[in-house]
Amino acid sequence: MRSLVEEKMLVTFWGTRGSISTPGRTTEKYGGNTPCVTIENQGTRIILDAGTGIRNLGIELVREAESRKQPLALHLFLSHTHWDHIQGLPFFQPAYLKDTKVTIYGSPKKESFLASVLKRQMDYEYFPVSMSALTADIRIQEMSEENIHLGPIMIDWEEQVFHPGGSVRYRFSAHGKKVVYATDVELDLFFGRDNRTEEKEAAAREYLRFIHGVDLLIADGMFSAEEYPGKAGWGHASIPAVIEAAAKAEVKQLAVFHHDPQHSDKNLDELWVKYRSRYLLGPHKMDLFWAREGLTLAI
Amino acid sequence: MSKKDEILKDQNGFDTTEVIPKGKFSAITPLSQRVYLEITGSEEKDGIFELGERAVVIGRSAECDIQLGVQNVSRKHARVLLQNEEYLIEDLESTNGVFVNGIKVVKCVLRNNDQIEIGGVKLVFNEEKRLRKK
Numbered sequence: 001m002r003s004l005v006e007e008k009m010l011v012t013f014w015g016t017r018g019s020i021s022t023p024g025r026t027t028e029k030y031g032g033n034t035p036c037v038t039i040e041n042q043g044t045r046i047i048l049d050a051g052t053g054i055r056n057l058g059i060e061l062v063r064e065a066e067s068r069k070q071p072l073a074l075h076l077f078l079s080h081t082h083w084d085h086i087q088g089l090p091f092f093q094p095a096y097l098k099d100t101k102v103t104i105y106g107s108p109k110k111e112s113f114l115a116s117v118l119k120r121q122m123d124y125e126y127f128p129v130s131m132s133a134l135t136a137d138i139r140i141q142e143m144s145e146e147n148i149h150l151g152p153i154m155i156d157w158e159e160q161v162f163h164p165g166g167s168v169r170y171r172f173s174a175h176g177k178k179v180v181y182a183t184d185v186e187l188d189l190f191f192g193r194d195n196r197t198e199e200k201e202a203a204a205r206e207y208l209r210f211i212h213g214v215d216l217l218i219a220d221g222m223f224s225a226e227e228y229p230g231k232a233g234w235g236h237a238s239i240p241a242v243i244e245a246a247a248k249a250e251v252k253q254l255a256v257f258h259h260d261p262q263h264s265d266k267n268l269d270e271l272w273v274k275y276r277s278r279y280l281l282g283p284h285k286m287d288l289f290w291a292r293e294g295l296t297l298a299i
Numbered sequence: 300m301s302k303k304d305e306i307l308k309d310q311n312g313f314d315t316t317e318v319i320p321k322g323k324f325s326a327i328t329p330l331s332q333r334v335y336l337e338i339t340g341s342e343e344k345d346g347i348f349e350l351g352e353r354a355v356v357i358g359r360s361a362e363c364d365i366q367l368g369v370q371n372v373s374r375k376h377a378r379v380l381l382q383n384e385e386y387l388i389e390d391l392e393s394t395n396g397v398f399v400n401g402i403k404v405v406k407c408v409l410r411n412n413d414q415i416e417i418g419g420v421k422l423v424f425n426e427e428k429r430l431r432k433k
Contacts, residue, residue: 010405029410265410276401287402294387294408295399 007175008298009153010040011216015053016291018184018222018236018258019084029265031293034084035183035258037218041174044151047076048170048181048218053293054088062093071099075150078106079183080167081117089118090127100136107168108142109159115140143168158210160185162203163235171210177299178214182207183258185220187237187245188228204245211249215299218291219246221256224271243275247286253299255291334386336365336379336415337423354380356391357417371395371418379409386424388415395419 015021015033022032034051047054065072072094079085094100106114118140122131148155153174160167162185169182187207190200211217221242223231228238239256246254259268268290279286334350348355348365355364358376367376373393379386389406390397398416399407407413415422 012406272400289400289402292408294385294406295402295404296406297403298405 006042008041009172009174009177009179010038010296011179011218011299012038012040012296013053013255013291013293014038014057015049015051015088016257016259016293017051017084018220018260020261021052021084022261026264026266029292030259030263030268030290033293034087035079036088037181039153039172039179041152044153045072045074046150046153046155046172047074049079049085049183050076050087050089050092051084052088052091055091055093058091058093058095062097065094065097065100071101072097073101074103076102076104077155077168077170077181078104078114079169079181080107080163080165081114082165082184085184086118086121090122090129095134095136095138098135102136102138104138104140105143105148106140107159107166108144109166114142158206162186162189169210171214179216179218179299180211180214181218182211183218183220184235185237186233186235187220187241188232191241191245207245208249211246211251213250214252216253216255216297217246217249217251218255218257220258222258222260227260239271239275243279243288246288247279247284250284251286253287253289253297255289257291259290331429333425333427335425337425338365338367339421339423350379350381350386352381354378357422358391358393367417367420369418369420372420373418376417385409386426388424393418 015036016031017027017034021034024032033053033056035049036051036053036057037048038057039046039048047057061072074094089095095102104114104118119131121127122129124130143157153172155170155172157168157170160169160182167184169180169185172179190203219242220237221239222236223238225238225240236258242256243254272290276288279288336348336350338346338348356375356378357363357365357367358374359367359369359372360374363375373395375391376393377388377390377397379388386409387406388397388399388409390404395418396403398404400414409424411424411426413424415424
């Protein structure tokens with residue numbers, strides 16, 4: 001008989017910061033590494049994005065592979081290829097292990113986009129080790145319209161256009177539970193009341209349908225309401241926009257993610273205090289928190 | 300030119316950095332750290348539990364390092380351990396779960412002033428770092 005924990009997806013945050021890593025005392029609680037999250041269930045291990053947080057994950061995985069004497073089989077899903085989501089990959093230790101298998105998934109939107117972008121990041125001008133020196137068995141797979149099945153986890157996805165260059169949101173379903181990873185999208189542009197268009201209406205409907213009733217939504221909430229007007233068009237959501245959309249879609253638990261590099265632990269604590277109580281006591285009870293490094297949840 | 304002047308001027312006459320004798324620093328240990336759990340929500344067990352390098356098990360059982368005699372606490376409920384120079388708490392598959400700052404967690408790296416809840420008992424994680432004289 002499987003334990004309750006085995007039936008659940010384990011979600012761990014390895015990097016929660018947006019745009020650039022922010023080491024230092026003022027960010028040690030929520031973390032300074034750029035995006036990287038893992039989802040695990042019954043031996044299937046999925047990695048979301050390869051920001052600087054993937055370095056610490058890699059150290060843990062190598063330690064685990066050595067103690068279990070089992071090669072690693074990993075599935076890396078990229079939301080997009082902006083630096084903060086891929087810059088940890090050259091420092092991902094399992095990629096240098098010959099018997100590791102890594103499949104990298106990403107948007108099929110641009111031909112050869114994914115393979116060439118990842119390879120260019122490791123051009124000699126930028127990094128001393130070329131991608132061909134990664135000895136792991138690395139396969140790059142641009143996704144098709146078909147759902148992906150990995151062990152007990154089913155994955156579907158949608159393109160997000162309200163981010164410069166676009167991004168992908170993913171939904172992971174297992175044992176009747178759902179987790180959505182939807183970072184780097186400017187919700188304010190299509191949920192805002194100004195300049196409504198059919199395209200924006202459709203984008204809002206699709207977004208709400210995709211996240212409807214999910215058990216955990218990990219979503220971009222980079223700017224405070226006060227900061228957002230000065231950052232409109234940057235491709236990131238304001239905190240109230242993501243909270244309102246999640247509440248409307250009856251999301252059970254919302255992890256605000258992709259924290260602004262300017263936000264210290266104190267700032268994020270204040271935002272948490274400001275918004276959390278409203279939704280714990282409101283008509284639709286939604287658990288709301290700010291994602292932090294080193295946190296593992298069971299969904 | 301005195302001997303001291305020779306030390307403080309280089310060959311071009313510019314000032315050089317004076318070497319401070321090591322003894323001036325020896326009276327200070329760079330950093331001391333006190334890490335403890337403050338138990339606040341248990342009628343019988345309020346108090347402070349210092350954390351060290353050894354893992355600490357929290358639960359209702361008498362075998363636990365921190366025994367909480369509360370019905371909602373599982374026999375072996377949670378463990379606090381030092382890993383990679385950081386303290387973390389993990390749920391030992393308890394019935395009622397472990398909450399950190401109101402979020403139900405399986406595992407969580409702890410930071411100063413994190414509020415932990417175990418079966419209704421509240422614990423605060425405290426990490427004090429300070430310069431200390433020997």
